[in-house]
Amino acid sequence: MKTFIKWFGNKSRYKHIITHLFPTDIDTYIEPFIGSGAVFLETQPQKWIINDVNTDLMHVWTSVQKSVHTMAKIIISFSKTFLSLDKPGQLVLCRSITNKLSKMRYGPTRATYFLLMKYCVYLGSLIKNNKYYFRGLELNFTNSKYIPFFSKPIYIENLKQLSKFLNTTSGQILNQDYVDVLKLAKQGDFVFMDPPYIEEHQYDFVYNVNVNENETNCSSFINDLLKECKKLDKRKVKWLMTQADTPTVRKLFAKYDMTEMKVYRAARKVYTTELVIKNYK
Numbered sequence: 001m002k003t004f005i006k007w008f009g010n011k012s013r014y015k016h017i018i019t020h021l022f023p024t025d026i027d028t029y030i031e032p033f034i035g036s037g038a039v040f041l042e043t044q045p046q047k048w049i050i051n052d053v054n055t056d057l058m059h060v061w062t063s064v065q066k067s068v069h070t071m072a073k074i075i076i077s078f079s080k081t082f083l084s085l086d087k088p089g090q091l092v093l094c095r096s097i098t099n100k101l102s103k104m105r106y107g108p109t110r111a112t113y114f115l116l117m118k119y120c121v122y123l124g125s126l127i128k129n130n131k132y133y134f135r136g137l138e139l140n141f142t143n144s145k146y147i148p149f150f151s152k153p154i155y156i157e158n159l160k161q162l163s164k165f166l167n168t169t170s171g172q173i174l175n176q177d178y179v180d181v182l183k184l185a186k187q188g189d190f191v192f193m194d195p196p197y198i199e200e201h202q203y204d205f206v207y208n209v210n211v212n213e214n215e216t217n218c219s220s221f222i223n224d225l226l227k228e229c230k231k232l233d234k235r236k237v238k239w240l241m242t243q244a245d246t247p248t249v250r251k252l253f254a255k256y257d258m259t260e261m262k263v264y265r266a267a268r269k270v271y272t273t274e275l276v277i278k279n280y281k
């Protein structure tokens, strides 16, 4: 299954490399930094726990599970209106929806508009000065022949397929700090982690509104992460993590199995390497 939301750090391009390194025998699959879930959707585990600290994002996942038909109706209606407008009209529509987003009650309607605005906004970034803000239209929309992904029938089909998967397997959708989610892991489970990278904080890589800068302080985040990984080691839980390739990461995680993975950073238009770190051979 394909990802259904535009998200910073989406691992779709690398999901085959990553899943190839997973253990073969997994009880519950746990992904505490799920984002758009590229690796989860590739793995399709029968037992799973997915989590992210972003509340709007996790309402999207819950809405796909519980209210996919409501979501489909909103997406079809929005697409019809959006495609009938000229560029200035599309911008006004998206600005007005985005301005209302944070005042809407959590539920399938807010979740669907959040999902749609992530697709429509320039670079997929809806946040400015800690608030939702629609900075401009996604560049592709300047081409009048461009058909947005969300307005294609295949997109709705994909959502319905995902909803079926979420409802016919055994799982939990959580919205907590990753530390609390890792406490649920026991021997036999497997944890895949794709956390925010320390290097990316330097590039204002913002996932959430109302984030206290100290909470995501680079060095404390990576040190805490290492501490939590060690707790998993003690409980004999296998884990694999992707990380920025920095001297700090290499030093802190030196005792673990480490391989390099070549990646493309679309925002900066450069190739770089990331590290794949795991606590098993």
Ligand SMILES: C[S@@+](CC[C@H](N)C(=O)[O-])C[C@H]1O[C@@H](n2cnc3c(N)ncnc32)[C@H](O)[C@@H]1O
Binding pocket: 007, 008, 009, 010, 011, 012, 032, 033, 034, 035, 036, 037, 038, 039, 051, 052, 053, 054, 176, 177, 178, 179, 194, 195, 196, 197, 207, 208
């Ligand atoms: C690199 S992204 C994950 C991308 C994902 N692998 C994908 O394919 O889309 C990192 C995610 O971690 C989440 N996050 C940041 N701090 C967190 C925390 N303390 N606990 C849980 N999730 C957190 C962010 O909201 C973001 O969605």
